[in-house]
Amino acid sequence: MLPVNELLLFTSAALGLVLSPGPNMIYLISCSIMQGRRAGLLSLAGVLAGFLVHIFLVSFGLTAVFMAIPLAYELLRWLGIGYLLYLAWEAIKPGGTSPFKTHTLTAGAVHSDRTLFQMGFLTNALNPKVAVFYLSFFPQFTRPEYGSLLSQTSELGFIQLMVSATVNLLIVMSAARMARWFQARPAYIRVQKWLMASILTSLAVRMAIDKGQ
Numbered sequence: 421m422l423p424v425n426e427l428l429l430f431t432s433a434a435l436g437l438v439l440s441p442g443p444n445m446i447y448l449i450s451c452s453i454m455q456g457r458r459a460g461l462l463s464l465a466g467v468l469a470g471f472l473v474h475i476f477l478v479s480f481g482l483t484a485v486f487m488a489i490p491l492a493y494e495l496l497r498w499l500g501i502g503y504l505l506y507l508a509w510e511a512i513k514p515g516g517t518s519p520f521k522t523h524t525l526t527a528g529a530v531h532s533d534r535t536l537f538q539m540g541f542l543t544n545a546l547n548p549k550v551a552v553f554y555l556s557f558f559p560q561f562t563r564p565e566y567g568s569l570l571s572q573t574s575e576l577g578f579i580q581l582m583v584s585a586t587v588n589l590l591i592v593m594s595a596a597r598m599a600r601w602f603q604a605r606p607a608y609i610r611v612q613k614w615l616m617a618s619i620l621t622s623l624a625v626r627m628a629i630d631k632g633q
């Protein structure tokens with residue numbers, strides 16, 4: 421069991437990291453503004469599910485083995501890049517319908533909900549940098565003398581998950597208020613689609629350039 425002072429220090433560090441602008445924050449803000457609160461919450465659920473995958477892998481040591489195989493790392497990285505570029509194309513392709521268009525603000529279609537959840541999940545789960553972060557950050561707070569390393573990493577993972585969920589939920593709830601402002605200005609629909617495509621493309625480029633393990 422980790423000491424309380426270590427948990428408080430880790431929680432503070434996790435809070436500082438989640439408050440720093442990054443891909444998840446940008447994605448959730450953009451999604452909430454462009455489709456509304458429901459879309460933001462569904463996307464957040466997907467992002468958190470993606471975190472659970474990485475927490476599971478790190479906790480059971482699978483990620484350490486996986487990251488030791490350069491080809492496997494590169495495969496996952498390029499899958500993530502390809503998926504981001506696919507989402508960018510879907511947002512702007514001629515005749516295509518983007519899940520971020522404001523006319524779907526009040527839509528409750530099952531397919532739309534599932535798509536939003538999947539986008540949040542895959543964007544996070546296919547990002548190897550999340551696994552790298554866990555592998556580099558967790559060892560700073562775990563010690564053999566504190567007991568089972570599996571329990572320690574699981575505990576840290578779920579603390580980080582709760583901190584991320586709380587902060588991002590506040591972000592989604594605040595950003596969603598801007599959705600009706602966009603809805604009242606139809607001219608911004610085209611701007612929104614290109615903005616989302618630009619964000620997704622920039623994230624893909626960043627992932628492609630940042631090769632460090």
